[in-house]
Amino acid sequence: RECKPCFYQTKLKPYISFSALNYDSSAFNRFNYIGETGINFSTLFYSNFLNKDIIFIPEISLFKRWTKYNPDSLIQFDDFEEKYDGNFISTDLRWDINSETGFNGNVEIENVYDFTRNKFENLFLRYEIGKGEFKIEGENEWDIEKNIYKFGVNSFSWEKEKYKFSIGTKVDNDAEITGLETWWEQS
Numbered sequence: 001r002e003c004k005p006c007f008y009q010t011k012l013k014p015y016i017s018f019s020a021l022n023y024d025s026s027a028f029n030r031f032n033y034i035g036e037t038g039i040n041f042s043t044l045f046y047s048n049f050l051n052k053d054i055i056f057i058p059e060i061s062l063f064k065r066w067t068k069y070n071p072d073s074l075i076q077f078d079d080f081e082e083k084y085d086g087n088f089i090s091t092d093l094r095w096d097i098n099s100e101t102g103f104n105g106n107v108e109i110e111n112v113y114d115f116t117r118n119k120f121e122n123l124f125l126r127y128e129i130g131k132g133e134f135k136i137e138g139e140n141e142w143d144i145e146k147n148i149y150k151f152g153v154n155s156f157s158w159e160k161e162k163y164k165f166s167i168g169t170k171v172d173n174d175a176e177i178t179g180l181e182t183w184w185e186q187s
Helices: none
Strands: 007-023 030-049 052-067 086-099 103-114 123-131 134-143 148-160 163-172 177-186
Touching: none
Parallel strands: none
Antiparallel strands: 007 030, 030 052, 052 086, 086 103, 103 123, 123 134, 134 148, 148 163, 163 177
């Protein structure tokens, strides 16, 4: 079968971000701020092959980060808060596939390198693959320095109209959680 010509789109975006976090408790009564300046380069490649729209998006960011408090001195709620001051490069690769038959999916791999400490941050793998009402989805994290699987949620879902049922595994080595997770949603 014929592969339609690919097209691509390239973007170069400088950015500045600033966030303020108030830790209001007796143990952590602190006001923290996190700032970043950087430049992001991304390109998008598109092709239609065997009646499937395939989109590939590689992305690279160079950024400098500063924070008032080191992450070790506060409770962390997400990966954004876990980085120290320093200079970084981030790589992100994403593939999206959509077909006329209803098979859809995406896979994303992301990693950050810390130039200041000369080390890799954690590696992330996120995916979602489905057809019709059924879907397999997951979010996984590996600590490259310690060579361990750190976190993972991988599930099988059924979704129809306003109902969704999911069942899957959950692993969180930091919190020492391993088990089967299931939930039911009704919108």
